Amino acid sequence: xxxxxxxxxxxxxxxxxxxxxxxxxxxxxxxxxxxxxxxxxxxxxxxxxxxxxxxxxxxxxxxxxxxxxxxxxxxxxxxxxxxxxxxxxxxxxxxxxxxxxxxxxxxxxxxxxxxxxxxxxxxxxxxxxxxxxxxxxxxxxxxxxxxxxxxxxxxxxxxxxxxxxxxxxxxxxxxxxxxxxxxxxxxxxxxxxxxxxxxxxxxxxxxxxxxxxxxxxxxxxxxxxxxxxxxxxxxxxxxxxxxxxxxxxxxxxxxxxxxxxxxxxxxxxxxxxxxxxxxxxxxxxxxxxxxxxxxxxxxxxxxxxxxxxxxxxxxxxxxxxxxxxxxxxxxxxxxxxxxxxxxxxxxxxxxxxxxxxxxxxxxxxxxxxxxxxxxxxxxxxxxxxxxxxxxxxxxxxxxxxxxxxxxxxxxxxxxxxxxxxxxxxxxxxxxxxxxxxxxxxxxxxxxxxxxxxxxxxxxxxxxxxxxxxxx
Amino acid sequence: xxxxxxxxxxxxxxxxxxxxxxxxxxxxxxxxxxxxxxxxxxxxxxxxxxxxxxxxxxxxxxxxxxxxxxxxxxxxxxxxxxxxxxxxxxxxxxxxxxxxxxxxxxxxxxxxxxxxxxxxxxxxxxxxxxxxxxxxxxxxxxxxxxxxxxxxxxxxxxxxxxxxxxxxxxxxxxxxxxxxxxxxxxxxxxxxxxxxxxxxxxxxxxx
Numbered sequence: 001x002x003x004x005x006x007x008x009x010x011x012x013x014x015x016x017x018x019x020x021x022x023x024x025x026x027x028x029x030x031x032x033x034x035x036x037x038x039x040x041x042x043x044x045x046x047x048x049x050x051x052x053x054x055x056x057x058x059x060x061x062x063x064x065x066x067x068x069x070x071x072x073x074x075x076x077x078x079x080x081x082x083x084x085x086x087x088x089x090x091x092x093x094x095x096x097x098x099x100x101x102x103x104x105x106x107x108x109x110x111x112x113x114x115x116x117x118x119x120x121x122x123x124x125x126x127x128x129x130x131x132x133x134x135x136x137x138x139x140x141x142x143x144x145x146x147x148x149x150x151x152x153x154x155x156x157x158x159x160x161x162x163x164x165x166x167x168x169x170x171x172x173x174x175x176x177x178x179x180x181x182x183x184x185x186x187x188x189x190x191x192x193x194x195x196x197x198x199x200x201x202x203x204x205x206x207x208x209x210x211x212x213x214x215x216x217x218x219x220x221x222x223x224x225x226x227x228x229x230x231x232x233x234x235x236x237x238x239x240x241x242x243x244x245x246x247x248x249x250x251x252x253x254x255x256x257x258x259x260x261x262x263x264x265x266x267x268x269x270x271x272x273x274x275x276x277x278x279x280x281x282x283x284x285x286x287x288x289x290x291x292x293x294x295x296x297x298x299x300x301x302x303x304x305x306x307x308x309x310x311x312x313x314x315x316x317x318x319x320x321x322x323x324x325x326x327x328x329x330x331x332x333x334x335x336x337x338x339x340x341x342x343x344x345x346x347x348x349x350x351x352x353x354x355x356x357x358x359x360x361x362x363x364x365x366x367x368x369x370x371x372x373x374x375x376x377x378x379x380x381x382x383x384x385x386x387x388x389x390x391x392x393x394x395x396x397x398x399x400x401x402x403x404x405x406x407x408x409x410x411x412x413x414x415x416x417x418x419x420x421x422x423x424x425x426x427x428x429x430x431x432x433x434x435x436x437x438x439x440x441x442x443x444x445x446x447x448x449x450x451x452x453x454x455x456x457x458x459x460x461x462x463x464x465x466x467x468x469x470x471x
Numbered sequence: 472x473x474x475x476x477x478x479x480x481x482x483x484x485x486x487x488x489x490x491x492x493x494x495x496x497x498x499x500x501x502x503x504x505x506x507x508x509x510x511x512x513x514x515x516x517x518x519x520x521x522x523x524x525x526x527x528x529x530x531x532x533x534x535x536x537x538x539x540x541x542x543x544x545x546x547x548x549x550x551x552x553x554x555x556x557x558x559x560x561x562x563x564x565x566x567x568x569x570x571x572x573x574x575x576x577x578x579x580x581x582x583x584x585x586x587x588x589x590x591x592x593x594x595x596x597x598x599x600x601x602x603x604x605x606x607x608x609x610x611x612x613x614x615x616x617x618x619x620x621x622x623x624x625x626x627x628x629x630x631x632x633x634x635x636x637x638x639x640x641x642x643x644x645x646x647x648x649x650x651x652x653x654x655x656x657x658x659x660x661x662x663x664x665x666x667x668x669x670x671x672x673x674x675x676x677x678x
Contacts, residue, residue: 336596337551343590348581356563356573368563373577374551394565396533397558449649450529468562471533 047088047139049104050126052116053081060111066213067107071100076123076208082130084123084208097137120144122202128174131155145201149175156196162189174200217247217310226265226302233262233303234291240308245283253313254279260290260308264301272297274346277373278338279316285339292346341373362429363437364398364467392425393443395453395468402465405454412454412464416447420454428458443470499625502538509669510643511661515539519642520592520616520626524635524659528558531654532629532647535671536601541570543598553577553591555602556584585611592626593618599625606634613640635659 053061064083068075071094074086087100094100097119108115118129121141125148129136132155138147151174153163166189171177177185178197186194198204219240227233237260248254256279262270274289344353354370361367405412412418422443430436439455446452453468481487498514500507507513515521515536525532544552552575554561563573575598579587588602592615607615607628619626628641635646644659650670657668 336594340590340594340596343594344579344581344587348579348583348587352581352587353577353579355577356561356566358563358567358573364562364564374574394562394568396537396562396565396569397529398560398562400560448527448530449651450527451531452529469529469559471529471531 045088046086046121046123047091048120048123048126049085049087049100050078050118050120050123050128050130051083051085051104051108052118052127052130052133053083053108053113054116056081056113060113064108064111064113065211067111068104069211069213071103073210074208075211077211078127082127084127086123087119097139101135120147122200123206123208124196124200125202128155128200131157141202145175145178148200149173149178153177156200158193158196162193165189215251215253215313217244217313218307219243220305220307222305223303226304228299228302230291230294230297230299233306234287234294237290237306237308238287240306241283241287244286244308244310245281248281248283248313251313252315252317254281254316255286255310256312256314258286258290258308258310260306262299262303263305263307264299265304267300270297270299270303275350276338277341277345279314280338281316285342289342289346292343296347337374362427363435364394364427366430366435368398395451396471397469399467399469402455402467405464405466407464412444412456412466414446414452414466418444418446418452418454420444421451426458427455441467499539500542501535502542503535503671505669505671506535506656509656509658509667515625516642517625518620518623520612520619520628520640521643521645522612522628522630522634522639522641524630524632524644524646526632526648530647530649535647535654535656536627537569537571540599541572544572544575545570546598549575550598551575551577551596553579553597553600555579555588555591555600556581556604557601558603585615588626588628589615589618592624593622595622595624597622597624599627601627601629603629605631609638609640616640616642 051064053064056064058079061077061079061081061083065075065077068083068085072085072087072090076084076086078084085104091097091100094103101117101119104117105115116130116133116135118126118134118136120126120129120136120138121144125138125144126136128151129138129148132151134151136147138144153166153172153174153176156174166172166177171180174197178201182194185197195204199206221236221240223236227236244255244258255276257273257275259274260272262272264270272290272293274286274293276286276289280286341353353373355373357369357371359367359369405414405418407413408417411420420442424440424442426440428438438458440458441453441455444452444454451470452466453470454464454466457463457465497517498507498510498512499517500514501510523532523535540552543549549572552571554576557578561576561578566576567573579591581587584602584604585607588600588604591597591600607630612628615626615628618624632646632648639660641660643661646657646659648655648657653671655668655670
């Protein structure tokens with residue numbers, strides 16, 4: 001009973017909703033006619049240029065892909081040594097395939113690579129022909145299979161044992177492989193290889209990932225009058241930072257390094273590079289960092305125009321903020337730490353902030369090292385990792401170089417006689433790397449009650465040295 | 472009812488304000504029982520600037536702080552412990568053997584120690600910051616104190632003992648003097664503090 005009621009209301013609701021949804025268009029209008037983009041028989045209406053570039057580096061391949069975007073927006077990488085361009089739409093702009101081939105060749109010559117170029121209606125076919133060293137130009141999809149037939153199977157880059165098995169059967173060319181029965185081929189060689197043959201001949205279309213050139217930000221601003229005052233320069237840069245903020249927000253990107261260039265009338269431009277401890281997208285923070293650096297920048301001449309550049313923005317997710325302030329109810333420091341490091345580095349120099357770590361070794365000078373400043377969230381094992389602290393007592397302060405002490409009657413003096421209050425600790429090591437030390441360390445107390453760490457050399461002059469202060 | 476009970480009852484009146492109630496209640500245990508009993512709030516303050524005046528570098532001023540530093544760096548959500556412009560390089564093996572976690576320690580060098588100290592205190596990225604300064608002006612000390620409150624940080628400033636007579640905006644001022652059996656600590660300024668001095672003797676000293 002209730003089911004009937006439900007159905008009835010549902011039906012009514014549908015009917016009531018339809019005209020409103022359609023927005024005045026009659027629901028029973030003529031069905032949408034879809035023009036098939038892929039004509040039957042695998043004709044895709046595409047023409048792919050395949051480039052085989054033996055021995056190219058990945059960096060050069062990316063460079064070439066960026067250059068190739070002047071021919072077509074559909075550029076696809078086939079690493080390690082292939083590049084594919086869909087050129088059907090741009091053929092007439094370059095006077096056909098021959099003209100395009102010339103233009104592509106000169107583009108490759110500029111990067112000092114020697115390409116093999118082939119044109120085919122299927123992407124993989126063009127690439128395979130280029131790999132085989134055949135500069136084919138196949139415009140008609142009907143001729144594709146015939147043209148591919150004499151090419152060697154090895155240019156498909158199948159696993160070597162598959163190729164060896166096929167070669168034992170007498171199948172060495174693509175044509176021979178295509179003549180084999182499909183079911184048996186899939187069972188004996190693999191369905192993956194069969195699918196690849198279908199893509200090769202255009203039976204099934206192939207979806208290729210389009211290459212996108214990495215984005216960069218470059219904006220320039222001509223100043224109304226020449227400026228020399230750093231504070232006014234920072235103010236003049238603020239519209240550029242606003243643009244950068246919009247750029248970063250639209251792409252959900254962050255900055256790790258940015259550069260500001262100031263053009264002058266006579267001398268070359270002044271560059272000011274700011275590096276950040278962690279990716280940041282807050283432009284107010286970036287602007288504050290830049291004005292810190294501007295304070296210490298010496299400008300040779302007044303500035304005529306300024307330019308803001310971000311060469312490689314990195315993708316980032318906006319982070320969530322903590323409920324508690326740092327230090328409140330045990331809240332820990334998150335991005336404050338990175339901000340602090342950047343501010344200190346911008347004013348005091350790159351090596352102004354560092355952390356400490358232990359090193360394995362008995363020589364006091366080599367028992368510790370500087371490291372990068374501690375990361376905000378990271379927590380290692382207490383004690384700085386695998387190295388354990390020595391059991392003997394060590395001073396809190398270490399002199400960078402041991403300081404020679406004056407002597408009287410074989411005992412050290414420093415603003416008065418020193419009193420040795422501990423047993424000697426002998427450190428005798430380092431003979432293997434030339435930094436050999438042979439010393440007897442003592443704790444000493446001077447006349448003011450300050451505890452010092454001194455040592456006596458065991459070699460000939462037997463001098464006394466001050467090496468640490470207990471604090 | 473005797474006189475003392477009467478006096479205590481009178482002092483419970485809500486309109487009467489006593490200096491001792493201004494002391495912060497939950498101090499950071501210093502690790503020395505005698506010092507805890509002596510300091511207002513039963514330990515170091517958790518926020519604000521404290522000054523330690525020493526007659527000579529290395530009189531034991533750093534050992535006074537080490538147990539508190541070790542406790543702070545070992546806490547679950549520990550922030551940094553920053554050393555600003557130390558006169559010598561802190562020796563990492565000694566810090567580790569005193570229980571300090573080196574992962575939380577950063578050293579800031581450079582030409583402008585007071586500016587760096589103010590940045591460190593106000594950033595909120597640190598639990599504690601130590602600095603050594605020769606002649607800071609009283610206006611600068613006030614700025615440091617405000618920065619420490621803003622960043623909820625304990626700032627420790629080591630100064631020579633000649634500055635005893637100067638006015639200072641610090642929350643707590645201590646003077647340190649080595650004596651034959653240990654070290655004598657005199658409290659110069661503190662909210663709700665007692666007068667007098669306390670001696671920490673050598674046996675309780677970790678050296």
